[in-house]
Amino acid sequence: EMRLVQFGGGLVKPGGSLRLSCEASGFNFEKAWMSWVRQAPGTGLEWVGRIISKNDGAAADYTSPVKGRFTISRDDSKNTLFLEMNSLKTEDSAMYYCTSGGAVWGQGALVTVSS
Amino acid sequence: DVVMTQSPLSLPATLGQPASISCRSSQSLVSGNGNTYLSWFQQRPGQSPRRLIYMLSTRDSGVPERFSGSGSGTDFTLKISRVEAEDVAFYYCMQGTHWPPTFGQGTRLEIK
Numbered sequence: 001e002m003r004l005v006q007f008g009g010g011l012v013k014p015g016g017s018l019r020l021s022c023e024a025s026g027f028n029f030e031k032a033w034m035s036w037v038r039q040a041p042g043t044g045l046e047w048v049g050r051i052i053s054k055n056d057g058a059a060a061d062y063t064s065p066v067k068g069r070f071t072i073s074r075d076d077s078k079n080t081l082f083l084e085m086n087s088l089k090t091e092d093s094a095m096y097y098c099t100s101g102g103a104v105w106g107q108g109a110l111v112t113v114s115s
Numbered sequence: 116d117v118v119m120t121q122s123p124l125s126l127p128a129t130l131g132q133p134a135s136i137s138c139r140s141s142q143s144l145v146s147g148n149g150n151t152y153l154s155w156f157q158q159r160p161g162q163s164p165r166r167l168i169y170m171l172s173t174r175d176s177g178v179p180e181r182f183s184g185s186g187s188g189t190d191f192t193l194k195i196s197r198v199e200a201e202d203v204a205f206y207y208c209m210q211g212t213h214w215p216p217t218f219g220q221g222t223r224l225e226i227k
Contacts, residue, residue: 037164045158047215061214061215097163102169103166103169
């Protein structure tokens with residue numbers, strides 16, 4: 001069974017940092033292009049960024065609101081995806097999901113940015 | 116960014132009857148290779164999104180046949196042939212042809 005299990009999340013003050021992780025199982029993580037998607041409370045879905053496979057260059061791309069503040073990385077030896085979030089703003093408060101191309105989704109991790 | 120516009124935003128549906136959701140993109144979603152990267156997702160209350168349809172009309176494994184996707188260019192439709200109680204959810208279209216991928220606002224399907 002293809003599965004993504006997320007860790008991390010919590011309450012952080014504006015300007016603070018947080019790291020989310022996402023452990024994959026049941027599929028070839030090394031070849032997967034992985035993404036992060038977020039959903040602010042009561043609103044729709046927003047793509048945060050994506051990292052392609054190492055074989056394809058392991059490059060990461062981000063949407064404008066998070067560029068320069070968020071970093072996506074991967075550790076293929078541990079089948080794990082990471083989202084490092086710095087300089088957090090109140091508008092970054094959301095449920096964060098990892099996904100493998102939209103086909104498999106993690107359970108979500110709630111990030112609340114508040115003083 | 117490509118703007119995805121869904122309608123209606125709220126859809127009161129009747130059990131056993133068909134229902135459809137429209138999605139319009141601000142640019143053509145036909146990619147250079149001829150594929151159309153348009154997906155549909157279902158999100159039940161308190162759950163993660165679940166992909167139903169990808170590449171315009173291909174159903175994901177395990178998705179009931181009553182769900183179908185169609186359209187072309189900038190106009191797309193998700194159809195449910197016979198609504199069941201378990202279909203109560205938000206539905207989102209998403210384009211993956213242009214970076215960044217963008218979602219529609221979501222359509223809330225409820226039972227009348």
